[in-house]
Amino acid sequence: MAEHDRVAAQTVEELLDSTLESVDQAEEIVLRLATTMGFDEDDLHRIGIAVRECMVNAVVHGNRYHSRKKVHLSVSRTPERLEIVIGDEGGSFDVSKLPDPLAEENLLRQSGRGLLMMKAFMDEFQVRQRQPQGTEVRMVKNLAKAG
């Protein structure tokens, strides 16, 4: 852990295409940084799923695979926390109006579980409107809570 404690603050920013390949790319970028911080295997798995779910939302629902729209990825690490911001250039949406995937009547719906998984796997989760357009999701995983 001593080595991980000395990890310097770092931010990586990438502009990604609206493709499913970008989902893999974003996961790789985030996990590369998270690994240097000393997160255990289970937390790396949770962070990876949260990033994939968020990227899929940005590519599929936000940018709708549009070739001229980009996904904005920013990953910042400090010795204590990993912050991930993923923004798309699509429309905005009201999280509170999405169906509750845990409601009895929604349990057998095919989709709608992505946000639930991101919230469950990360310590902080926020959705906000991105300027000039689109949606931005900010997620944080604290190293102190790892494991």
Place this chain on the structure above:
Amino acid sequence: MSVKLTTRQVGDVTVVDAVGRITLGDGASTFRDTVRDLAASGKKKLLLNLAEVSYIDSSGIGEMVSGFTTVTNQGGQVKLLNLTKRVKDLLQITKLYTVFEVFEDEAAAVRSYS
């Protein structure tokens, strides 16, 4: 690595052994096509062995639910076998652990079909 699915027959139960990741793209669609093909060919007792599945995302979960609904609506049953801790956590978070019958022993799972 995408998912690789192989099927084998144990009595009248079709066991689907899955290896890899069930995620948006190839993995989830392979999974969906296999379950639909089995249901269409009259295989109504499906046991999904997920022992070697390292990763499922919300699309993969969605395909599992969709397969469950399709087969159940045709009078069949879909049950799960050998969940890894990570997949089990995912099913608990999504409350689907209450929907699927889950087994850790294949023989017991096969016997459970009506």
